[in-house]
Amino acid sequence: MGRPGAPWTIVALIVILIGVALSAPTGGAVPVVNLSIWGGYPEIAPVYQRAADAYQQAHPNVKVTVLTTDLRDYERKLAASLPSDTAGNILEVEASTVERYLEAGLIPKAPTDMAQFVRSRSFNKSAQDAASLANDVYGVPWFAGVGAFYYNTEMFKEAGLSAPPKTMDEVMAFAKKLAKTDAQGRVVRSGISLRLFGAGSGVAEKFAILMWPRGGDLLTQSAPGKYRAGYDNDAGRATMKMHLDAVFVDKVDSLDIKHDAEAFELGQTAMLERESWVIGDIQKNAPTLKYLTTPIPRDKRWGTIIGVVSLYVSRSAANPEVAWDFVKFLTQPQFERQLLGDVGWIPLRQDVNLDPVFATSPQYRGFLVKDKAYVYWSMPSIKDFDEIETKLASRLVAAYRDRTLAGNPAAIANMLHAAA
Structure with a gap:
């Protein structure tokens, strides 16, 4: 899950904290508490800013610094700074990233009151599981990347x-x-924009999203703690054929x-699968x-990917009780609605009324399907998954450029078998 990168953005948020569990020194001055929030989604900074502005009305003496960068740089920074x-x-x-840090003891468990909050009816089971390891809660579910189809309604009407x-x-x-093509047969408007290239693991993730309805997975569990490729099959071959036909055969x-x-x-x-x-x-x-959204189309299965992002407190936090208090504050309904309406990420508290957002932006409904047949699935949370996904992505990028694979079922099968 991700979006286009952005440069480092530092937003200094000065907030006043009243009633924190801090003792004032002899002189009576209340010590400043410094908090820092790190993230890989720069567009969320305004939500933190608004939360900080509201927080200072009730609490003195906390300085919060928000530091964000694009997701890949952020993940590298986490890998270096947590140890x-x-x-x-x-x-x-x-x-999909946090488990390695939890297993290594680099991120501590959430305190009892926060664990009870996460286990409450405020969150569904998939969100609770994503913020936990075994039976222990470590974080608070914050938002999710959920896939759906976008479609241009004017182009649909025209067609x-x-x-x-x-x-x-x-x-x-x-598609x-x-x-649309020009006089030379070159595509000038795509019927659907597929993820055909790009750095990192995103190419493989988009492949998986279109393969999952057909019955395939990037990885399937063969035994406890053991996984094997789940795309060396009919579902994987059909999805690869879809991409190759789109470029070389049907020219969509x-x-x-x-x-x-951007396109x-x-x-x-005319169409795009995205969060x-x-x-x-x-x-x-x-x-x-002029556009609308719709749930991911069905095949043998019906559903969409969900990538959960939770908020954690690092073991190096000097004032963890204040950090957790601010995390809890962020999950109030007004900030959850801002997260959806102004930024566009799906908030994970299920007891928040989002109707005011739907009234102005009905397109969000395509991401929140209330049908028991619609499955919200996720990638395996294993420590080497990103590396596995990235290696597959590099193979897919090369395959999408290989004209000899188009219309060649045996070659497609061989390519996927070799990747598995």
């Missing part, structure tokens, strides 16, 4: 399509009607045009764009 006890006090960490695709087969059938996407949210916002693609943050991005960059 040396130089990390920030409050940390945003994805479930004679009255509704979004409901099945994976319809996705490609619709053929929506794509291209390696030579813009992709991802959608510029009107250069909810794109809605907030569209509000800023393309406010007149």
